[in-house]
């Protein structure tokens with residue numbers, strides 16, 4: 001089964017031209033073990049500025065695909081390029097770091113540091129920049145970092161909560177802080193893995209609306225996973241469905257039908 005997983009491109013090579021897609025995967029395969037082939041020949045092209053929803057049943061490989069696209073998981077086969085650079089199964093640490101620096105992340109669990117202020121949590125998004133140990137505490141951070149973090153908090157409408165402890169905010173507000181933390185570094189790509197899954201319907205819609213709007217305004221490419229079909233179709237330009245380790249369909253959000261969705265989740 002793994003025979004076709006051996007032709008992965010190695011890291012390095014020449015950078016693509018400026019009009020190349022932000023991400024391009026051809027025949028992408030990912031196996032955690034010889035028996036656990038999760039992605040089995042995924043083709044995916046994401047243009048800069050697009051908003052893409054990834055859907056599929058539990059275990060269909062959505063999170064694995066998200067992480068593989070940006071080098072958090074090494075791929076097992078196929079061809080992948082991200083930010084114009086080929087990404088092989090053994091991407092160097094330097095390349096992975098380069099990709100991470102251009103990417104913001106938001107997860108279902110927002111992973112804020114509960115005892116720290118909202119502002120400190122957003123400044124933590126600047127970890128990885130020069131002198132980033134100072135991002136640990138907002139009072140040690142340079143003034144321009146604090147200003148950037150305040151701008152990000154303003155964008156998610158939480159500037160007035162900057163000095164509160166993170167764990168005094170509601171779940172929806174904390175997720176908006178996580179959005180600000182992801183955007184403070186002005187990433188080219190935002191990856192969001194079930195960002196609204198732990199929120200009530202209204203907070204979930206608010207967070208999705210926020211993502212979608214900020215990404216469009218700031219020309220950030222967005223790829224998110226969701227089990228909520230209304231979220232998948234309302235906030236994305238395109239919906240990509242995974243089934244059996246392959247792309248089952250890839251179509252504009254407005255053309256996705258109820259039957260298409262049913263088909264994805266039927267055994």
Ligand SMILES: Nc1ncnc2c1ncn2[C@@H]1O[C@H](COP(=O)(O)OP(=O)(O)OP(=O)(O)O)[C@@H](O)[C@H]1O
Pocket residue numbers: 032036038056057058059060061062063064065
């Ligand atoms: N680190 C890992 N090591 C081994 N197997 C893994 C690992 N991560 C995920 N898997 C397996 O890969 C498969 C796909 O998991 P993944 O989390 O990518 O699916 P998903 O579509 O995001 O699922 P869900 O909707 O439940 O979040 C599952 O069978 C899972 O057990």
